[in-house]
Amino acid sequence: MIKNAQNLMQHITQGVYVISVGQGQQQNAFTAAWLMQVSFQPLLICFSINPQHHSYPLLKQSSVCCISILKHDQLLEADHFGHSSPTDKMQGYNWIQTETGSPALADSLAYFTCRVDHYTDAGDHQLVVCEVLNGTVLSDAPPMLYSDTGDMDGSSALYGK
Numbered sequence: 001m002i003k004n005a006q007n008l009m010q011h012i013t014q015g016v017y018v019i020s021v022g023q024g025q026q027q028n029a030f031t032a033a034w035l036m037q038v039s040f041q042p043l044l045i046c047f048s049i050n051p052q053h054h055s056y057p058l059l060k061q062s063s064v065c066c067i068s069i070l071k072h073d074q075l076l077e078a079d080h081f082g083h084s085s086p087t088d089k090m091q092g093y094n095w096i097q098t099e100t101g102s103p104a105l106a107d108s109l110a111y112f113t114c115r116v117d118h119y120t121d122a123g124d125h126q127l128v129v130c131e132v133l134n135g136t137v138l139s140d141a142p143p144m145l146y147s148d149t150g151d152m153d154g155s156s157a158l159y160g161k
C-alpha cells in the first residue's frame with residue numbers, strides 16, 4: 001500500500017467547489033475537490049461523487065447541477081457544505097437562480113451550470129461527466145486549493161492502510 005497517500009494526493013493541484021444538485025423543492029449542495037475539464041467540444045467537466053451522499057439521488061433524478069468555485073478565504077463554506085446535515089444546508093446562503101433550476105452560490109468566484117451527460121463507475125465513487133451549459137465569473141479573488149482544507153474531509157481515515 002502507498003504510504004502518506006493523503007499527503008501525496010493533496011499535492012495534485014485541485015480547487016474546491018460547492019456543487020448544487022436537483023431542482024425545485026428537491027435540492028442540496030455538497031463540497032467537492034475532485035473535478036476537472038475533460039473535453040473542449042462539447043465542453044465537458046467531470047467530477048467524482050460518493051453515491052452514499054444525500055446529493056446523489058437528487059442528481060440522478062434531475063440530471064442537472066451547478067458548480068460554484070470557492071474563493072481562497074471560504075473555508076467556512078467548504079466545511080459547511082462538506083458535511084451532511086439533518087437541516088437544509090442551503091438555508092442562510094444567497095443563491096442565484098439559474099436556467100437549469102440548480103442554483104449558484106452567490107458569494108463564489110464563478111459558476112457553471114451543467115447537464116449530466118453520463119456516469120462511470122470509479123471504485124467507491126461515481127464519475128459524473130457533465131456538459132457545461134453556461135457560466136459566469138463573479139469575482140477576481142484567487143481560488144481555494146484542496147490542500148488549503150487540510151483534513152476537513154476526513155480523508156486521512158479513508159485511504160487504504
Ligand SMILES: Cc1cc2nc3c(=O)[nH]c(=O)nc-3n(C[C@H](O)[C@H](O)[C@H](O)COP(=O)(O)O)c2cc1C
Binds near residue numbers: 055079081146
Ligand atoms: C474539502 C472537501 C472536499 C470534498 N471533496 C469531495 C468530492 O470530490 N467528492 C465527494 O463525493 N465528496 C467530497 N467531499 C465530501 C462531501 O462534501 C461530504 O460528504 C458531504 O457531506 C456530502 O453532502 P450530502 O451528503 O449532503 O450530499 C469533500 C468534502 C470536503 C470538506
